[in-house]
Every structure is written in structure tokens, then in C-alpha cells.
Amino acid sequence: MSTEDCDIIAQAPVQTTLAAIFFSMELSRSTWLITSLSPGDGEKMSKRTLPAGDLAGLLSLLQRLSEKARARTGESYPFVSIQEAGLDGFWIHRALEQEGIDSNIVDPASVATSRRRRRAKTDRLDGETLLRTLLAYKRGDPRICAMVKPPSPEEEDRRRNSRERRVLIGERVRLINRIKGLLFCHGIRDFQPLKADRRARFDALITAAGELLPPHLRAEIGRMLDRIELILQHVKANEATRDAMIATPPSVEASAGGAANLMMFRGVGPDFAEILWSEGLYRRFDNRRQLAAYAGLAPTPWQSGNVSREQGVSQAGNPRLRTIMVQLSWFWLLHQPDSALTRWFRERTKAGGRSKPTIVAMARKLLIALWKFVHDGVVIEGAVMKRA
Template identity: 45%
Template structure:
């Protein structure tokens, strides 16, 4: 683009880029700055929008709004918008971990409230699905009138707690990626040997099925390592 402008006008113009903060992170901003371009990331909520246009949202209108905000910002107009401070890559990673943890905690609360709501409909008010020993205590739970819980409700609560496609998609992807990384960096571990043996028995097929099974086993093994210090057999652990 700069070369085209130079060829047509014999003048070199700077390139100034503005973008809204979003899920893509800040890597585009870093690439643009590394190439010598001026880049800004704006908080979309800080841009004043006409009340009439609030009901209409298209890419063209959003682009025009960003251009007007950038021009006003470059002119030095106060309070026209709020530009974000770009964190370092390490800070961005730490923020992402914190955000993912908050999302998981919110989903955990939602599932807990849903279970409590289903039990409340049967007259059960003293069961906490987040306490230890909840599985054992669940077998003794009775409805408000002394009956066993309906079978369909028991099946709903007592289903497989593995990595299902109906669960958190981002968490599922992270766990599967972790399993692939484990195979790459811990090839001599017992879990990696188990995976390779099972895949070899099937002639190299069903890798996707087996990687899910490996992820389940890896979660349990890592939990034992974190909670009780049980090192995974054959794993290389840094001192």
C-alpha cells in the first residue's frame, strides 16, 4: 500500500491502523508495530455512538465509526475514545489463564445450580453437589416424600464424566491438545506406551478415539501428581 502511494504521488505516507479489542488478542498489533506501522487498539465501549445507529450494526458502519474515532484521536480531541495499553506476551498469557479459570468457575456454578434446581423439584434441599463425597451421598438421597429419586434423574446425574462433545468445547480442545503434547514430549512414559500399543493393535486407526481416552487417563494421573505427589510412570519430571 505504501509502495502504491509512493508510485502515484512520489510521497511516502505513514500507515495508521486501528482495531477493536477482541478475542484475537494483541498479536496483530505487535506484528504491525514490528513492521514500523502505527497501531492502536480501542475499547469499543468507549466510542460514542449515535442512538439511531445503535439499532443498526454492520461491518461498514463499524469501520466508519473506527475511522472517525481514529481521526479525532490523531487530532488530539479529548475523551473521544479510550485506547488500550497493550500487555506484554507474558502478561497476556497470564490474563488468558485467569479468564479461562473464571469461565470454568462460572460454568461449574451453573451446573451446580441446575442440579440443585432439579433436586429441589423433588423436595431435596440439603444436597450440595460441590462437596466431597457427593457421589456416595447421592445414593442415599430421597425425595421429600421418602421415595428414591426417579431413574431418569439418576441417569442424568450419574452419567460418564469423560470428555464429551456436549461439554465445554474450549476445555475439550485444550485437553486433547495437552494429550498430543504429552505424546510428543513424554514418549517414554507409561501413558504414551499404552496409547501407541492400542493404536498399533488397531492398525493405526482410531487415533482420535484413543487420544480422547489418553486425555481422560492423563487428567487422572496429573490430579494424583498434584494432590498426592504420585509421579506418572516413565515421565520425565524437572527437578
């Protein structure tokens, strides 16, 4: 083979011997861009646009692609798809699987991109990149990207309660800060909107100048108090649902009892237990590295030649699980002073070590320990359990 022939092969489009019709979906609020590659089509990627949400149109397009491939080659081919995890969630993935399509969802941050300072980025180029990534992945290169394991509808719905509570608490905090800010402008500093006598105290409020509150301000704050009281009702209902979800009696059997098993440890309350279980510990992981990566607590080294340093955790995983683990780690130091993890933290920080990176490292160790406890029954060394 001549050098010229080698150059032609090196510059040729992606070669594939996989007997399937591959297509990628670049999804947006207004349109879907479908990029496909069919056998016998001269390795030409075709692109078609559909209105966003037009699942019937997508299935019709796939039917036409299948008929054209059959007309060219005389054979029928299965479909293999790829899309990025994003705004549309997983409903498209489930719909495609119901049609017998091999659907794959990729973490968009894991797809390799050009390192040029100013790289071109369009939906057309993104669709081609996704398709080439899918081809490489199906050829057997598992590290070309990180595929997402979609949760089941039941698993996805299980997380809604704790996430709703986070939203409710955030709304309550914003309203309280707004009320206090408005009253502070009139010299009123001691009003507490969450106290049971808030209405009576609000009616009796006077400014620092000894005057009544202006009528429009009083009406505005009154409406905000109405919203706070409604939020308090929703929080109470949400917590009742949480208590019912974690009411399963604890069990020494692996993974039985779920969140209730987590509450056996001193310092782990119902909020911690619900979030930990629904956001990650219900899953099965092959090893501790997978678990740490899922939570975004895996270390990220930087090594090149003689340079070797640690960049900190990846922060590429579940942000809620990562945040709650750091918070729980501080509580663990307080409520589990004699545990092996607490002793490890004290030893690392007693000689002037930095507490912030150390607590993050402890969060990773604690998450792995809790995972081993709920799935394998391995008790954390030195941990104190609550009394029955």
C-alpha cells in the same frame, strides 16, 4: 475569500497534511473491512473486504496501497492503522507492529456517534468514523477518543489463571444447583454434592415417597457428579498455580513482590491478591484518576446550567477489577475496623447515609491506596498487617 468559498471548505471531506497512509479495520467473524486514505488520492476513502483472519491478504493489500501512493506522488509513506478492541484480541495489533506499522487500538465506547434517535449504522460508516477519529487523534486531539494500551503477551497470560478459576467455580455452581433442583422435585432436600461422602449418600438416596430414584434420573445425576469431581480436580490444580504465582516473598521495595505484598494486609487472601495484581495493579498509571477510570470507578458528573448532579461511577473500565474491589471493601470493613478508610465509611453512613454508593466510593479510595502501597511503599493509615 467569499462566503461561497467558505461554505465549500466547510463541506469538504476531512483535510490532512500528515504524510502517511491511514487505514481502519472493521473486524467481524467472517470479514474484515479495510477503509484507507492515501496521500494524493483526492481525499477519497477506499474500501476493500478481506476474509476474516487473512493477515497475508491484508499485508498484500497494504503493499498495493503503498505502490499506488508512490506512483502518484513519487514518495513512500508509512502506515497508520486503527481498530476497535474486541473479539480478536491483540494478535493483529502485534502482527502489524512487527511489520513496522503504527497500530492503534481504540475503546469503541469512546468513539463519538450521532445522537439522532435513529442513526444509520453499517460497517462502511463505522470504518469511515474510525478513520476520521484516527486522523483527529494523530493531529493532536487526545480527547477525541480513548486509545487502549495493549498488554504484553506475558501480562495477558498472567490473567488467565484467575479467570479460569472464575469459570470453574461458575460451572460448579451450575451443576450443584441443577442436581439440587432435580432432587427437590422428588422431595430430597439435604443432599450436598460437595461433601466427601457424596457418592455413598447418593447411592442411598430414596424419594420422599420411600422409592428409589428413577434409573434415568440416577444416571443423569451420576454423570453430573462425575463432572463436579473433575472440576474439583481442576480447581485444585488452578489454586496450586495461583499459590506458586504469589509465592514471591513480600518486599518493602516499590512494586517488588507483586501480589505477595498485597497479602500483607489482614483481610486480603490469595484470591484477592492474585486478581488485584493480575487485573490492574501490575500496570503503571500516571495518576489516581487514570487508575480509577481503568477500574470503572471514576465519578461521572452531569452539569448543565444550574443542574449539577452525580450519575455514579462510569462502569467503563475493567469489570473484574471493579467487582473485586467492591467485595474487598466489605471485607476491609470487617478485618480493618481501625483503619482511616473504615472510619471514613462509618462517618459517612452513621447519619443515615446510603451504604451502597458509599462502599463504591470506598472501593475507589482503597484501590488507590493499594496502588500507592505496591508501587510507592505508602502504607495505608491505620491498616493492620498480618503476623509473619
